[in-house]
Amino acid sequence: MASSIVVPGEDLQEAAASMRRVLQHINVKRSSADFTQVxxxxxxxxxxxxxxxxxxxRKQLxxxxxxxxQAIDTILDAFTAVDEQSGDSLGGDR
Structure with a gap:
């Protein structure tokens, strides 16, 4: 009995997109506030x-x-490559 590996590609792509949005809003610059005044x-x-x-x-985050x-992208790339290779070996490219 063959079992399947299901990779939730769309979910992983959505997670990567969400993480990229988070990265756009993480300010890695130190505050220039004058704390004595503030x-x-x-x-x-x-x-x-x-x-x-x-x-x-902030830097660690x-x-x-x-x-x-990067890990999500690596996972998606690897499973896409395996899927394409599997399809090719079964004659899916014809």
Whole structure:
């Protein structure tokens, strides 16, 4: 009994497109805000600490999103190639 491998290609393409939209909105630039003026001297240190951590987080998030999109593209390419090769070997290209 043969079993099938079903790759949800459309779902994967939609996931990659969604991730690309997320990537378009991730601002990887550090804030240029003057925290003393924006939040005042008493909380400036905390605001700068948060900005430092968020800056690192944005960069990590962007890299991980890039990795996910690349992985999805790799999966789709591999399964497309296997599907085409399988069709060719069965005479589907005639």
């Amino acid at each position: 939040v005042g001297a008493p909380v400036r240190g905390s605001a700068e600490n948060f900005e430092d951590r968020w800056d690192a987080g 962007r890299q991980e999103c890039d990795d996910i999109v």
